Amino acid sequence: MGSADLVAQAKRAAAFAAVNKHVTPDVRVLGVGTGSTVVFVVERLAELRAQGQLHPELVCVPTSFQSSQLIVAAGLRPAELNDLPADGDGLHAPIDVTIDGADEVDAELNVIKGGGAAHLREKVVAAASRALVIVGDSTKDARVLGDKWAGGVPVEVAPLAWRTAKAQIERIALPGAFELAAPAATLRQAVRKAGPVVTDNGNFVLDVCFGRIHDPPAVERRVMMVPGVVEVGIFSGMACEAWFGNEDGTIACRIPQSMAKKHE
């Protein structure tokens, strides 16, 4: 088996394990992430549906055009977040659980997302969920963000502001929060289309390299303050569990390190 096949197999194993644990027949509203690992999440959902093991009224909230297409192709029912009834606790977290991929995950399960430029909807859906579960292959599993992922932090920006936002992000100084003396931002270019990537929301994406990120919440908050920034691809403190598939066929499940210590 080639290396790409092994990585796909690892992603599939993690996706199947997460669905098996979290998408029980009592789950009524499910958030569905975006990316190549999520393809396997939906593959497993289709199997469970065929076996009659899903809630008969299950609806799936997509996080992108791709995610919506996968849901429909699998015979599952898509739902818009705004159309879901409010829950009793006033937090408006009507989604039971969301399963999504990631570009990198640190020891506390802070996550970099947006490799597929879907992080705005992914974060909105994650924030409306009672649990966010991450799936991926073991290359995503890091101690500190930036240890492995060299693609930078995706930042969705309004097209009219991309140059000013880029300049202001590159001037961010947060002593101790990240490794580089100054962040470096690049406008993401499209493949097989001249010009920049345009997100599902009609915006552009800056990929911002900070080096290793020691304080993800501080970086996330600071970048969000730049005018024109729509969303930052750092998800701090949102994920409760991550599943990583290894190329040897084994799977690892992690919870935030601080929570694991409390249980020791």
Ligand SMILES: O=C(CO)[C@H](O)[C@H](O)COP(=O)(O)O
């Ligand atoms: O954040 C994402 C899309 O915006 C993806 O979940 C992330 O890029 C991981 O993708 P893949 O499962 O293809 O490795």
